[in-house]
Amino acid sequence: MVTINDVAKLAGVSRGTVSNVINHVKVRPEYKAKVEQAIKELGYVPNAYARSLKSNRTHTVALILPTVWFPFFSKLTNDVEQELRRRGYKLLLCNSQNDYHLELEYVTMAKENQVDGILSITYSDIAPYVADANIPMVAIERYFNSRIPFVSTDNFQGGVMAAKKLRELGCRKLAFVGRLSDENGVTKLRRDGFVSYCCENDIPYAELYSSSGSQEFIREIDHFVKQEFQDGTPLDGVFAAADRYAEYLMDSLQAYNCPAIAGDTLQIIGFDGIKSHANDRIRISSMAQPVEEIAAYAVDTLCRQIAGEEVEHYKLFPVTFIQGKTTRL
Template sequence: MVTINDVAKLAGVSRGTVSNVINHVKVRPEYQEKVEQAIKDLGYVPNAYARSLKSNRTHTVALILPTVWFPFFSKLTNDMEQELRRRGYKLLLCNSQNDYHLELEYVSMAKENKVDGILSITYSDIAPYVADANIPMVAIERYFNAHIPFVSTDNFQGGVMAAQKLLELGCRRLAFIGRLSDKNGVTKLRRDGFVSYCQENDIPFIELYSESDSQEFILEIDRFVEQEFKNNTLWDGVFTAADRYAEYMIDSLRSHSCPAVPGHTLQIIGFDGTKSHANDRIRISSMRQPVEDIAAYAVDTLCRQIAGEEVEYYKLFPVTFIQGKTTRI
């Protein structure tokens, strides 16, 4: 078994110099180069636990999120993991399934394992528990307070832009579809932006929004489509709070043989813009969230927090419209 002494001997430096290189303590460049080459030649793997005791850092970040099922969350997780790895951190994935008590268990686990920080995509108020644990945290999509850095997209403006785009496409009677709850503020913001624009401009609209669980909401979309779209073409523009809801709606339009044709007589705009296996069949026109920018910004902010640097505490990224096959060109 290769030891730190073997590395020091091959590199021609002291054991302490090898330890400094491993723990990211600055040493003379020529020494660092020799140590890194010796580690590579010998295939030496530093003891992560011993390193954490010495540096009081684990170089591990916990990501608490409600699900990896939605493409947006999957993409965000992947981009964060890549950015953390580039910075020398490992990602501890904590899938809460929207369970508040499970989220608190993850915070407790993070405290016990002494992770260096938390990236949080949660719609529950875990902020007091994180503060008690004294762990740096960056909140994504939910604003907690002025002491926790927050990053999201401009969801309200995204709703406004969706309504504007539908009008540009010639739509005159609009509909909104979204699953709302007290926990999920981003969906409410998207809906509020859409509705406020419609009301300010005297645009007729209907809406389906519900606090049902995911499976029940799929059935509600089906009933909504059957009631409002099966026997008429009154509503000619639809904004859904997520791309997946647009996919559910398209499935229902087909199953009920509705006269409305997405991209032709019916314009549909979703929200997220992250490609999924499901929408390979028909690419959803969408208000795209800049997932890569959100991931990079959140990780950078957390790393700066961990290093004790000053950070920005409120950041909104703009959304952009991407053309798919559910709106006319």
């Protein structure tokens, strides 16, 4: 049976250095590379139970998110899990369905040392419960306070870029379609960026900015389509705050036999740009979020917190436009 002593001997380092590498304590890069190579050659598997007893850690991280139904959340979960596994951590998934009490149960688990830290996409205000317990945590998409590291996409700039792209495509009258949420500020930022560009450049625009639930919102899109598209209005470019909203819009256009044709007489840009499966083809032209980069950064920041290191507390990633079938080339 391969032991930690065997790894140390092959790598030419001390047993303590091997232990530090295994427990993600910072060591010199050249030593880390030697230890990782030795572990790979020997097929050494650390004893996770013994490590947790010694370090008072579980090597488990909780990921709290509202749902796994949407492609962004599904992709993020996958990328976070892979990055954690690479670092020797396990993922505990909390699919909260926006249930505040369920989210607090996972915070309590962290307080009781059942998990080492929390990655959170939550629209509930759990920050006070986390701050009081001094639990390592990284917030994704929602900013809580200056004590909790925050990582997100630059949603405001994404809205600006969407409006600008529609203008470059020759659109003269634009529209925004999205749902308002008091807890989820990302839609507001996307809308604010879009409106800011339109106002600065004297571009006329319409908008469906709803505070209703999902099913009512779909009915409101139907009404918006009948009002804006059936009578041959000059509206020729739409920015939807999420790709699924763009899908709703296109379904409604087809259902009501509107003359507007996506990618031809009507340009539509969504937000997310995430495939539903590995071999999927991008259908909606979109402002794409760099989910892999967000996941890697969030995990790295959390692991550094757990190790007691200083971390950056505010990080925004840029979006990029990806061409689908709903805008002309």
